[in-house]
Amino acid sequence: MKRKDTVTRQIPCPCYDVEACESWLTDQAARGLFLEQWGLYTARFRRDIPRVVRYRITAARLKGSVLFSAPSAPGEEETDLYAAAGWEFVCSWQEFFFYCCRDPHAPELHTDPAIQAISLKMAVRTAVSNFLAQLMMLPVIVSRSFWEFPFSSLVEDPLLCLLYLLFCLSILLLAGRNLYSIFRFRHRLRQGLPPRHRKDWRPIARIHRLLVNLARCSAGLLFLLLLGSVLLPSRATQxxxxxxxxxxxxxxxxxxxxxxxxxxxxxxxxxxxxxxxxxxxxxxxxxxxxxxxxxxxxxxxxxxxxxxxxxxxxxxxxxxxxxxxxxxxxxxxxxxxxxxxxxxxxxxxxxxxxxxxxxxxxxxxxxxxxxxxxxxxxxxxxxxxxxxxxxxxxx
Structure with a gap:
């Protein structure tokens, strides 16, 4: 049976953990998988001969806010500048841009950690706004659920309430993890320390995948329960x-x-x-x-x-x-x-x-x-x- 030219893998760490993502992508290239597209939960790779390829993630240099959308690609000037240095633009996700380089002697995209820390301005603000939005919503969810009367809803549909709370809590924890990762990375850069491009991403992957799978499973079961409540006939008896x-x-x-x-x-x-x-x-x-x-x-x-x-x-x-x-x-x-x-x-x-x-x-x-x-x-x-x-x- 002929192998597919592309393969999909679950993303083990968020883009906000820049060092872990870069390390994971580099490891995938060593196994013959080269990034083509980055998504919400999965990334698509192209199969080829295994080789050493460096991956770097940059962030859009715009004001980060829930009211402003990130560009889908870097500017032409930035792309040409990086291409001249041996770095090829691969894809983007939200405010993050993915580059790869097959030349082991090509210079790094960022040589000054302090300047790289400044470039994370939009990513930091977006992480903060997303976390605060989730944090402000959680008390509303806990006290009112998404029904008007929380205790009645809890007694009538405890499984539905539990799934909804698990979904919201997992989303909050993911947003908190993103915020922690980007703040820690920026703090390291501000101290003048270079990024760790060969960071061990596996411990992070276990936590991230647990939260992602919890969010996906609870959302799926929640949808099925709500759909069943709509489609199933009434239980009322004359x-x-x-x-x-x-x-x-x-x-x-x-x-x-x-x-x-x-x-x-x-x-x-x-x-x-x-x-x-x-x-x-x-x-x-x-x-x-x-x-x-x-x-x-x-x-x-x-x-x-x-x-x-x-x-x-x-x-x-x-x-x-x-x-x-x-x-x-x-x-x-x-x-x-x-x-x-x-x-x-x-x-x-x-x-x-x-x-x-x-x-x-x-x-x-x-x-x-x-x-x-x-x-x-x-x-x-x-x-x-x-x-x-x-x-x-x-x-």
């Missing part, structure tokens, strides 16, 4: 098809009479699932009327969110978030009677009383009832003890 006992009150528990469900089937569903942090999660929606002797005594819609978590502290954090879910509809605090067996309880209502929310917490369980009764068919305060009693005694 209430008419669900006959298991529930750990919270339903419309039938709140008043005696005949339940007449809403004709809209989408308003009478239950979604039961479990995650690593919550053995039971219910999303319950019920809309209908309770009638007695042909008279409507209760006409309401209720949405119940119920969590049986593994930690009581987590349940308390969830309780604080659940109010924010419906805050625009029920944002006025409402006093509650004493509710035996309940660790904590909160109630809110809208100004006209059509919307209500009750949040109950006991041990590691928490639930939120969002109630709509636009006709005011019943006093919600009278229903609160029923909700609390059934929730408190549920297993």
């Amino acid at each position: 209430l008419s098809n669900y006959h298991e006992p529930l750990p919270f009150a339903t419309l039938s528990d709140l008043a005696e009479g005949t339940l007449v469900p809403d004709e809209d089937l989408g308003r009478n569903t239950i979604d039961l699932r479990h995650t690593l942090l919550a053995p039971a999660i219910y999303h319950y929606y019920e809309s209908g009327q309770i009638t007695q002797n042909g008279q409507v005594i209760l006409d309401a819609t209720m949405a119940v969110t119920y969590y049986n978590t593994r930690f009581s502290r987590l349940a308390q954090q969830l309780a604080g978030e659940l109010h924010e879910t419906h805050e625009p509809y029920a944002d006025l605090p409402e006093p509650l009677p004493t509710l035996p067996g309940i660790d904590a309880a909160w109630a809110y209502r809208s100004e006209n009383g059509a919307f209500r929310q009750l949040i109950l917490c006991k041990d590691s369980r928490v639930m939120s009832v969002f109630w709509t009764d636009s006709e005011h068919t019943t006093d919600f305060q009278q229903l609160v003890p029923i909700f609390a009693d059934i929730f408190s005694n549920a297993q």
Whole structure:
């Protein structure tokens, strides 16, 4: 079988570690692989007869900033000057330019370390801006994730949250590694020390590849999970098809009479699932009327969110978030009677009383009832003890 003329290799170290990259490329040339293109994670090489080839990396001499893009190639004057000295431009990546030289007697591109340190101005500023951008984003990610409610998201999708956090953390560590490498290299040059063109790149490669693979794997799995959540059918079941006992009150528990469900089937569903942090999660929606002797005594819609978590502290954090879910509809605090067996309880209502929310917490369980009764068919305060009693005694 004929060998390919080109081959792709995973990049073992970032361009910001100039000495390690130059050493790696020189070692690849000794194995018959000569750089053609440098990419984000991989580099493409051309196969040829192994020979000694020196590689050098320079940086564009422009102001580094996230608002300014680096040139795709060095200027014509610079290219001609280096070519006259025996150095051939190979490719570029961001603000870095790659040169190679096959003449062992050709002079170095840079003979003055202090001047070379000045030429790294754009690379240093770009590394700083990238790191600060990632550093400022991490607290936002940790506190809010990319959902509005971090604790609810953590309980509902712990694997999704973990993958996203790993991805962001690995990107931050890569940016920090780039910043450290370019600062250390510039410090060496400022001291008047020449670059180490034969630096041992292997220890650096282990760390870099670990972080890169962590970022790539977490991003890939994250994409698959998000895609699955979009493509997979809904887990919701019609209430008419669900006959298991529930750990919270339903419309039938709140008043005696005949339940007449809403004709809209989408308003009478239950979604039961479990995650690593919550053995039971219910999303319950019920809309209908309770009638007695042909008279409507209760006409309401209720949405119940119920969590049986593994930690009581987590349940308390969830309780604080659940109010924010419906805050625009029920944002006025409402006093509650004493509710035996309940660790904590909160109630809110809208100004006209059509919307209500009750949040109950006991041990590691928490639930939120969002109630709509636009006709005011019943006093919600009278229903609160029923909700609390059934929730408190549920297993």
